[in-house]
Amino acid sequence: MLEINKMSEKGPPPPAYQTGVPQAGGLPPSQPNEPPPKYEDGNFQQPTAYPPQQGYQSMAQTTVYTQQPIVLQQHIMRYGPDPQLIQCPHCSTQVTTTVMTEAGAITWLASGLICLVGCWLGCCLIPFCINDLQDVKHTCPNCNRVVGIYRRI
Template identity: 45%
Template sequence: MSNKSPEGPPPAYQAQPGYAPAQPGYAPTQPGYAPTQPGYAPPQAGYNAPPPGYGAPPPGYGQASTTVVMAQPSTVVLHPARLGESPAQLQCPRCNAQIVTSTYYETGSLTWLAAGIICMVGCWLGCCLIPFCVDGTKDVVHQCPNCKSQVGAYRRL
């Protein structure tokens, strides 16, 4: 069994579907280069540089200087007077370190007020102790995780 076609060897040039046939007067200037297009000058005589390969730098590469701008992530630093319920990033006034505060809850005036109102309504047998178990009625105290000093507090009332 041979793979030769019964018609013989293929012709020197055979137009394939989807390709334009060669134009009359077409002659490549140098082997390995694309033909010159109408309206463009032919290559200069004596220019024998090979075509740029895959991954080759473009012409003129490295001649111009490039400025790289790197954006730094911005952080919002809060003043201790503007602290909220969640931990905040700020500079500790005692140790001067950039920190994210650690928080804990302590009984404040809103806790006592809620307990007093519940007691006056008539739920004095144990329901008046609920505000002492709920963090939503307590004050939030912020402290530095490095030096453990109190940085500020969020008072609910």
């Protein structure tokens, strides 16, 4: 009897444990016969933590596509005094350049030097007749545009 009195002094027994297995996240078990709510388009609706607020509109997602810049590398062509086989940067055809000579810095320096020596009565015009003392202009025979200049200085 002594033992029975000690039990009554301890108080009521602890509550019984639930026999079901709790779901992850502490959510109550779902009802097997109840389907989840759906949106109008047929997708399942996730439960929200906050009720919808008045005065706020949902923002639509905007997808922004960016294009990487295209970098064209032009290699610098060194033109010489002779015609060269190139791809024209203007009309994109592969051509052999047409060359034309024109007076440049060497031509004028040679002419001035001849004048200083004393040959000013027409001999100073001789450098303008010598192609090896003049600059060379390369042009495209297809589109007739200048593609490069070879300068003697």
